[in-house]
Amino acid sequence: MGTVENLTPFMTFSREDWAKLRQSYPMEVTMDEIERLKGVNDVLNMQEVADIYLPLTRLINLHAIASQELYRNRSIFLQKQEKKVPYIIGIAGSVAVGKSTIARVLHTLLSRWDTHPKVDLITTDGFLYPNAELERRGIMNKKGFPESYNVHSLLQFLSELKSGKSNVEAPVYSHLTYDILPGEKQVVSQPDIVIIEGINVLQPPKRPGDRYSDQVYVSDYFDFSIYVDAAEENIFHWYVERFKTLRETAFRNPASYFKKYADLNDVEAYDTARGIWERINKRNLHENILPTRHRADLILRKGDHHLVNEIKMRKV
Ligand SMILES: Nc1ncnc2c1ncn2[C@@H]1O[C@H](COP(=O)(O)OP(=O)(O)OP(=O)(O)O)[C@@H](O)[C@H]1O
Ligand SMILES: CC(C)(CO)[C@@H](O)C(=O)NCCC(=O)O
Numbered sequence: 219m220g221t222v223e224n225l226t227p228f229m230t231f232s233r234e235d236w237a238k239l240r241q242s243y244p245m246e247v248t249m250d251e252i253e254r255l256k257g258v259n260d261v262l263n264m265q266e267v268a269d270i271y272l273p274l275t276r277l278i279n280l281h282a283i284a285s286q287e288l289y290r291n292r293s294i295f296l297q298k299q300e301k302k303v304p305y306i307i308g309i310a311g312s313v314a315v316g317k318s319t320i321a322r323v324l325h326t327l328l329s330r331w332d333t334h335p336k337v338d339l340i341t342t343d344g345f346l347y348p349n350a351e352l353e354r355r356g357i358m359n360k361k362g363f364p365e366s367y368n369v370h371s372l373l374q375f376l377s378e379l380k381s382g383k384s385n386v387e388a389p390v391y392s393h394l395t396y397d398i399l400p401g402e403k404q405v406v407s408q409p410d411i412v413i414i415e416g417i418n419v420l421q422p423p424k425r426p427g428d429r430y431s432d433q434v435y436v437s438d439y440f441d442f443s444i445y446v447d448a449a450e451e452n453i454f455h456w457y458v459e460r461f462k463t464l465r466e467t468a469f470r471n472p473a474s475y476f477k478k479y480a481d482l483n484d485v486e487a488y489d490t491a492r493g494i495w496e497r498i499n500k501r502n503l504h505e506n507i508l509p510t511r512h513r514a515d516l517i518l519r520k521g522d523h524h525l526v527n528e529i530k531m532r533k534v
Contacts, residue, residue, distance in 0.1 A: 227512075227532055227533055227534065228512075228517070228530035228531060228532055228533065229530065229531050229532075229533055230528060230529070230530050231528070231529045231530075231531065232527070232528060233269065233270070233525075233526060233527050233528065233529075236269070236270065236273060236526075236529045237268075237269035237270070237273070239273040239276075240268070240269070240272060240273050240276075242276075247264075247267065247268065247272065251326065251330060252264055252267075254326055255267060255323060255326050255327075262319070262323070263523070263524075263525065266524075266525060266526065267323065267327075269526075270518070270526045270529075271320075271323050271324065271327055272327065274324070274516070274518075275324060275327040275328055277516075277531075278307065278324075278328065278442055279328075279331060281441065281442050282305045282411070282441070282442075285305060285441050286305075289303075300382070301381070301382025302382055302408065303379070303380050303381070303382045304338075304379055304380075304408075304409045304410060304411055304412045305410065305411045305412075305441045305442075306376070306379065306380070306411075306412045306414060306439055306440050306441050306442075307324070307411065307412070307413045307414070307440065307441065307442045307443070307444070308414050308415075308419040308420065308436070308437055308440040308442075308443040308444070309321050309324075309413065309414070309415040309416075309419065309443075309444045309446065310416070310417065310418075310419045310420045310443065310444070310445045310446070310507070310510060310511075310514060311417065311445055311446030311447065311448075311507065312417065312446075312448075312453050312499065312502075312503045312507055312508075313362060313417060313453075313457065313499040313502070313503070314453055314456045314457035314460055314499070315446045315447070315448055315453050315456070315520070316446055316448075316456070316520065316524055317415045317416070317417075317446050318341065318415055319524075320415075320444070320446060320518070321339055321341075321413045321415040322339070324413055325337050325339050325413060328411055328413075333410075335409075335410035335411050336408070336409045336410050336411070337409060337410065337411045337412075337413065338406045338409040338411070338412050338413070339412075339413050339415070340375075340388055340404065340406065340412060340413070340414045340415070341391070341414075341415050341416055342367065342372060342414065342415070342416025342417070342418055342419060343391035343393075343416065344388045344389040344390050344391045344398070344404065345367050345368050345369070345371055345372040345375070345388070345389065345416075346361065346362075346366055346367055346368075346391055346398065347366060347367070347368055347398075348397055348398040348400075349396070349397045349398075352366060359497065359498060360498070361498065362417055362418075362498065362499065362502050363498075363502055363505075363506060364418060364421055364506055367418055369418075369423060369436070371389075372436060373434055373436065373439075375387075375388055376414075376436065376439040377434075377439070379406065379412060379439070380439050384407060384408055385405050385406070385407050386405070386406045386407075387403040387404070387405055387406075388403065388404045388406065389402070389403065389404075390402040390403065390404055393468065394468055394471060394473055394474055394475070395473060395474075395475055396475030396476070397475070414440075417502065417506075417507050418436070418506070418507075419436050419437060419440075419443070420436075420437050420443060420445065420510035420511075420513040420514060421435075421436065421506060421510055422435060423435060423436075437513060442515050442516075443513070443514045443515050443516070444514055444515070444516045444517075444518060445510070445511045445513075445514035445516070445517045445518070446518050446520065447511060447517050447518065447519045447520065448519065448520040448521070449521075450500070450503065452520065452521070452522065453503070454492075454495055454500070456524075457491060457495055457499065458487075458488055458491045458492065458495075461479075461487060461490070461491035461494075462484065462487050462488075462491070464476070464479075465479060465480055465481075465482060465487060514532075515531070515532045516529065516530065516531050516532065517529070517530040
């Protein structure tokens with residue numbers, strides 16, 4: 219009798235075993251690249267880049283080569299030259315788990331392949347409804363929940379990307395004003411790789427319990443997907459720490475939506491951050507984000523200090 223463990227579609231690697239995979243291919247980082255990566259996040263641990271993220275980008279490289287090959291052969295089969303389309307990588311996980319940091323690390327590491335691919339970074343924050351619309355719908359306290367995104371517009375964006383359209387536009391969200399920037403667009407122009415990061419990228423188009431539907435999933439457009447995972451107490455701690463840091467930086471800006479929080483002391487900041495976490499982000503994690511974890515091709519599990527301690531990779 220097989221155990222449930224045997225039925226899992228994932229292979230599990232400890233940090234040590236994963237780091238050893240570096241030996242299968244020479245993978246070095248130069249001092250110059252380390253400096254560039256430090257610009258991404260000055261608390262980033264360089265051993266972590268070498269042990270975890272270099273093997274990960276090598277794996278993605280193998281996937282991308284295989285998918286280009288398939289694409290070429292399919293063009294021959296179809297007897298028509300198809301347009302060049304980007305390779306799309308999705309990154310999912312809780313608020314504050316470190317998705318955008320990982321997206322930026324991958325951006326830098328993927329750009330250094332021999333072929334020097336053009337890599338673009340997109341966050342699904344841009345596809346949130348503007349605050350005025352959230353208020354009209356009475357869901358301002360549901361920012362980040364599935365109903366707070368214009369999923370149709372996100373699917374339209376991905377479909378245009380995957381059909382090889384030359385300039386594809388995404389709306390832009392500002393964490394400073396806590397709102398969509400009216401009229402502002404990020405133009406994505408024929409990239410080789412697009413990294414799309416957001417809490418909702420592995421979510422189904424409809425809420426669980428709805429009847430079967432033939433609607434498209436956001437992840438149908440992905441060539442590779444990653445779920446960034448961690449214990450809830452760690453994510454909560456990172457959320458509070460970021461909130462406290464923002465008091466000295468972004469919250470000081472008069473344009474900040476949260477400027478009223480700039481002068482909170484440590485205890486008040488902790489209580490305020492905990493309130494927002496409990497009311498919104500924790501609920502969203504349990505109801506809508508964690509249930510998507512097993513849809514990913516790869517699950518990166520972080521422990522203390524953001525260090526990855528386990529990796530699960532889809533077998534097929
Ligand atoms: N690898 C890392 N090493 C050290 N600190 C990190 C790392 N990754 C993220 N952090 C810190 O953790 C906090 C959350 O990270 P980040 O902003 O990347 O999260 P996120 O998942 O993109 O969040 P959100 O969904 O709210 O935008 C930040 O303060 C960031 O500096
Ligand atoms: C924009 C999202 C939803 C995702 O990045 C998140 O950062 C957010 O603003 N959540 C709402 C609650 C909060 O302010 O933390």
